[in-house]
Amino acid sequence: MADKNYYNDTPTVKEQYQYSSNLSARIALHARFSVTTRDFHEWLFEHYPLRDHARVLEIGCGTGQLWTKNRGRIPATWQVVLSDFSLGMVETARATEVPACFVQSDAQAIPFSSSYFDVVLANHMLSHVPNLDHALSEIRRVLKQGGKLYAATNGAEHLRELDELLLDVLGQSSLHFELPFNLENGAQKLAQHFGRVEHFDHEKGRNYLAVTEIEPLVAYIKSTRMEKELLTPEREQRLRQIVKERIEHEGSFRISRSVGLFEASAS
Structure with missing residues (x-):
C-alpha cells in the first residue's frame, strides 16, 4: 500500500474538492441507499444549541x-458564515x-477575530487538514469562552465492505487509510485544545447502506x-460482476456505516 495518506494529502484534497461533482457522487450514494430512521443532517442539527443571536461558523461547508x-x-437571529477552502464548494453552497x-x-x-463565534461546525473535514493541531487551535481561538465545536466524523468500521471489495479488485483502497481524525481518536485530539468533550453515535448498529x-x-x-x-476496464468489469451477484443473491450490497459527532466546549 502506498505511504501517502490520501485523506490529508494537500494536492489530492485540492483536486478532489475543487468542484462539487466528486462530493455530490458520494453524497448521492448515501442519500439514496441509507437504511436509517433519522436523516444524518437532521440528527446533527438537533445537537446544536438553537439560542437566539448566535454567531455560527461552518468550516468545510x-x-x-x-x-x-x-x-x-x-x-x-443567527449570523451564519459558511466557509470552505474550495472556491467551487463555496459557490455551490452560495447557490442554495x-x-x-x-x-x-x-x-x-x-479570517475572523478571536472569541467571535458561539458555535463552530466542522463536519467530515478535520481529517483533510494537513496540520490538525493548528486547525483546532484556530477553532479554539475564534470561539467565545463557553462556545462549542461540533465535529462529525467516521469510525473504523465505516464502509468496511466497500473497502474489502476495493482491496480485492484493485489491491488498494483509499478507505483503508486511517482517518487522521476519527471516532476512535477524536476525543483525545480534541481534549488537547478544549474542555469537556462528548461523543454521540448516529444509530450505532442500525445504520448501513443497502445498495440495489x-x-x-x-x-x-x-x-x-x-x-x-x-x-x-478489466477491473471495473470484475467489480461490476461481484456487485451484481451480491445484489442478485442477497437483494442488496450491504455496506456498514459508522458515523458520529463530537461536542467540545471552549472552557
Whole structure:
C-alpha cells in the first residue's frame, strides 16, 4: 500500500474538492441507499444549541447540504458564515440561497477575530487538514469562552465492505487509510485544545447502506482519485460482476456505516 495518506494529502484534497461533482457522487450514494430512521443532517442539527443571536461558523461547508436539509429550522437571529477552502464548494453552497455569508478560507488560518463565534461546525473535514493541531487551535481561538465545536466524523468500521471489495479488485483502497481524525481518536485530539468533550453515535448498529443498483456505487468509487486511477476496464468489469451477484443473491450490497459527532466546549 502506498505511504501517502490520501485523506490529508494537500494536492489530492485540492483536486478532489475543487468542484462539487466528486462530493455530490458520494453524497448521492448515501442519500439514496441509507437504511436509517433519522436523516444524518437532521440528527446533527438537533445537537446544536438553537439560542437566539448566535454567531455560527461552518468550516468545510461543502455543498451546504447541512443547511438545505434544515432550512426551516435556522433561527432568524443567527449570523451564519459558511466557509470552505474550495472556491467551487463555496459557490455551490452560495447557490442554495441559505441565509448565510460565504467565505473561501483555510481552517488553519480562519479570517475572523478571536472569541467571535458561539458555535463552530466542522463536519467530515478535520481529517483533510494537513496540520490538525493548528486547525483546532484556530477553532479554539475564534470561539467565545463557553462556545462549542461540533465535529462529525467516521469510525473504523465505516464502509468496511466497500473497502474489502476495493482491496480485492484493485489491491488498494483509499478507505483503508486511517482517518487522521476519527471516532476512535477524536476525543483525545480534541481534549488537547478544549474542555469537556462528548461523543454521540448516529444509530450505532442500525445504520448501513443497502445498495440495489450498480451505477451509483461505481460512480462513488470513480469519485475518488486513487480508485479512478486504478480502475482499469478489466477491473471495473470484475467489480461490476461481484456487485451484481451480491445484489442478485442477497437483494442488496450491504455496506456498514459508522458515523458520529463530537461536542467540545471552549472552557
